[in-house]
Amino acid sequence: MEAVILNASxxxxxxxxxxxxxxxxxxNTSDSYQPATPLIGHVDVDVCIVGGGINGVSTAYHLKKLDxxxxxxxxxxxxxxxxxxxxxxxxxxxKFGGTxxxxxxxxxxxxxxxxxxxxxxxxxxxxxxxRDEEGIACDYTNTGTLNVCLRVEGDxxxxxxxxxxxxxxxxxxxxxxxxxxVEQELGSNQFGAAYHESRGGQFNPLKLVRGLKSAAERRGxxxxxxxxxxxxxxxxxxxxxxxxxxxxxxxxxxLATNAFTHLLPSAKExxxxxxxxxxxxxxxITEPLTPQQWEQLGWPRRSGVNIHSDLFxxxxxxxxxxxxxxxxxxxxxxxxxxxxxxxxxxxxxAGPDHLxxxxxxxxxxxxxxxxxxxISITPDWIPHVGEASDPRILYACGCWGNGMPCGAxxxxxxxxxxxxxxxxxTDVWFVTRKKQKWPSRILAAFLANGVIRKRHVASRRIGxxxxxxxxxxx
Ligand SMILES: Cc1cc2nc3c(=O)[nH]c(=O)nc-3n(C[C@H](O)[C@H](O)[C@H](O)COP(=O)(O)OP(=O)(O)OC[C@H]3O[C@@H](n4cnc5c(N)ncnc54)[C@H](O)[C@@H]3O)c2cc1C
Numbered sequence: 001m002e003a004v005i006l007n008a009s010x011x012x013x014x015x016x017x018x019x020x021x022x023x024x025x026x027x028n029t030s031d032s033y034q035p036a037t038p039l040i041g042h043v044d045v046d047v048c049i050v051g052g053g054i055n056g057v058s059t060a061y062h063l064k065k066l067d068x069x070x071x072x073x074x075x076x077x078x079x080x081x082x083x084x085x086x087x088x089x090x091x092x093x094x095k096f097g098g099t100x101x102x103x104x105x106x107x108x109x110x111x112x113x114x115x116x117x118x119x120x121x122x123x124x125x126x127x128x129x130x131r132d133e134e135g136i137a138c139d140y141t142n143t144g145t146l147n148v149c150l151r152v153e154g155d156x157x158x159x160x161x162x163x164x165x166x167x168x169x170x171x172x173x174x175x176x177x178x179x180x181x182v183e184q185e186l187g188s189n190q191f192g193a194a195y196h197e198s199r200g201g202q203f204n205p206l207k208l209v210r211g212l213k214s215a216a217e218r219r220g221x222x223x224x225x226x227x228x229x230x231x232x233x234x235x236x237x238x239x240x241x242x243x244x245x246x247x248x249x250x251x252x253x254x255l256a257t258n259a260f261t262h263l264l265p266s267a268k269e270x271x272x273x274x275x276x277x278x279x280x281x282x283x284x285i286t287e288p289l290t291p292q293q294w295e296q297l298g299w300p301r302r303s304g305v306n307i308h309s310d311l312f313x314x315x316x317x318x319x320x321x322x323x324x325x326x327x328x329x330x331x332x333x334x335x336x337x338x339x340x341x342x343x344x345x346x347x348x349x350a351g352p353d354h355l356x357x358x359x360x361x362x363x364x365x366x367x368x369x370x371x372x373x374x375i376s377i378t379p380d381w382i383p384h385v386g387e388a389s390d391p392r393i394l395y396a397c398g399c400w401g402n403g404m405p406c407g408a409x410x411x412x413x414x415x416x417x418x419x420x421x422x423x424x425x426t427d428v429w430f431v432t433r434k435k436q437k438w439p440s441r442i443l444a445a446f447l448a449n450g451v452i453r454k455r456h457v458a459s460r461r462i463g464x465x466x467x468x469x470x471x472x473x474x
Contacts, residue, residue, distance in 0.1 A: 024087040024371045025285045025324065026206035033210070035079045036217070039224035039246030045071040047418050048241060048250035050229050050264070052076030053085035054205075054404055055396045056256035057212040058411020059418075061130070064219035067419055072221045073248055074213075075241070077228035081209040083258060087373030088404065089283055089316045089326045091304040092127060092200035093145050094173065096120050098381030098400040100308070101164040102157075107380065110167040112429050117168050119428055123409030124199050127208065134218075136211030139319040143201035143303035148182055148194040150309050155179060155193040157308055162195055173198050186305065187298045187361050194308075202304060202316060205404060232266045234390050252418045255388070255395040256411075258403070259374035262441060263337055271389040274437040275378065276397040277444035278339055279452075282330040282372040284351035286365045288321040296361035312401070312455065315358070323362065325355055326401070328455065330372075333448035339374045375401050377448055379436040385410050386431045387417070394418055 047063055049056045052074060060074045076082065096104060096116040104113045131140055149158045158176070165174045177185075177194040217223055224246070233240040238249040257264055259278035267273040289297070304316035312328025330347050348370040356363040378384055378398035383406060385396045394417050396410040413425040425431070438444035 024206070024283075024373070025318070025322075025369055026081075026086055026090070026204055028369065029320070030206055030210075033079065035225040036213075036223040037225075039073075039075060039227040039243050039248060041245075042247050042249075043073060043222070044238070044249045045073045045222070046250065047072050047252045047254060048239070048248050049074040049254040049256055050241070051083070051256035051258070051260070052080035052209070052213065052223070052225065053083045053256060053258060054209055054212075054407035055258065055399065055410050055414070056254070057209050057216060058126075058408045059254050059256060059414040060216040060221045060223070060411075061212050061219070062412045062415035063418060064216060064221055066415055066421070068219065070419070072216075073250070074216070074221060074223045075227045075229055075243060075248070076223070076225045079225045080213045080223070081206045083260065084281075084373040084375055084399070084403070085209045085407070086206040087371060088205050088401075089304070089314055089324050090203055090205055090318060091145060091306075091314065091316050091402075092124055092140070092203055092405055093304070093306065093402040094120060094124070094170075094197040094199045094405075095402040096406065097383050097398065098377055101161050101168065103381070105164045105167060108382075108429075110164070113164070113168040114170075115428055116430065117170055119409055119425070120405050121199065122412070122425070123405030123407070126408050126412065127203075127405060130212065130215065131208075134211060134215040136208060136215065138203045138205075138207040138211060140203040140208075141201045141302070141319070142199075143301055144196055144198040145200055145304045145306060146177070146182075146186075146194050146196050146301065147306050147308040148186075148191040150307060151179065151190055151192045153192070153309055158193040158195055161308060165195070185298050185300055186359065187296060188359050190358050196301070196303070200405065202302070202319065204319065208404075230265055232264065232270070234266075234270070234393070239392060251392065253393045254414050254418060255393065256414070257395075258397050258399050258407075259339065259376040261376070261395065261397045263339075270393060272395060272397075274439070274441060274444070275384050275395075275435065276376040277333055277438055277441060277448055278374040279331055279333050279377055279448060280339070280372050281326060281328075281375055281401060282347050282370065283324060283326040284347055284367050284370040285318070285324045286322050286352075286355070286362070287368045289323060289362075289365070293361060293365070294321065297359060298361075314401075315355075322368070323355065323365070325351060327351065327354060331452050333377075333445040333452065335442065335445050345370075375399065375403065379438055379444075382430050383410070384430075384435045385413055386435070 383398035
């Protein structure tokens, strides 16, 4: 394969500067950050990782932990946590891919569902362990998460989810919450019954990925930031990557670029152009709520609340007392190469109304900030982890809106694959299976937008029947 050099304007993931301007709450409230130096000159390593999100930093950390003698470098186009890993809602959620338990068991059966759920459990356990072992202060609290249904849709979906969780061997982690209790806990009459998952909780995702980066560096990983990979040449015995200022050669390459994967140089030649399509997801965060607001609101568990419905909404209390709201209504699949989530003034304006419609105690709440980030969707909404057409190249993409624990575990899997190991991670069905590709990128965006549109219509229908109604902007 010939080396493909991107033109100067494409040296960073598209939309870089705009992504920087619309940094997340985690960025805006984090300590000042000193990025690692860019790659300059010529370096040879055993394994090179591209992408400094949770998948990339976890791979780097695990490689050195499993085999300290292996030479590892990580290249990040901007800075670690620049992508969705530093922009998300800060919930460690016990879920797999873009699928509900209903879809997962319906499409793949309960045994595969159990394997997938166990995989995510291992990801959560890793986050909890590495936080303690490496002293990563990422504000993690094990509140679990509350999965609520909308009252207008009825409690049936929660009953069904509970039944399927039992079939997947998850009963010990989930407990049913009656609708009266939900109403009392959340101070809202919009919800029906719920199930509470005891694993996971709230955390600061940027602190986690930065902490993992530092832990990997302490173990000897070479991290280069502001080092966008502009060409990948696989013709030689070693794979050669070029950044603006440097060249790196490696025996094995790990591409951990999730929603940016189709934008990689040589993505088509590497067979990765149609693996996934990006979705831009938007969120808003309030100013810190007053003690009176929290008292009125209730939320004794302080856990994140995710709506178990075709709507895609989540509400997450933060360590500094704010409410972080991800409004699924504003999700979109970009048609072009631009992954810049513009600051969404519509969501900023409508966010307080949405919040008040769900939680009357939040009436008049002030929104501090809005931002977005790219997640990734595969044709069957199951993450892709494994070997590319060139077996020296490993990759992970398709990490959806709950990809932090799964991505943390993917890092272990990719490290094991890179070291030629066979384990319970490398043998899991979604790693070994033949991955489905989208027929084309345009069709992928068309289909993804179609699904989102269908959900928008459902939002309006459901919103219209709710009292007080959600007022979705046109
Ligand atoms: C608004 C929002 C809310 C979310 N909420 C949650 C949540 O509460 N819980 C949860 O678990 N998940 C959540 N997610 C999803 C989660 O954040 C993602 O699934 C996860 O971060 C994906 O991690 P990643 O490492 O695969 O990708 P990313 O974090 O996107 O990392 C990919 C990296 O690759 C780099 N890159 C791209 N191209 C190149 C190149 N050519 N050269 C070098 N580097 C390159 C990018 O700069 C980027 O840093 C949310 C996402 C969003 C956007």
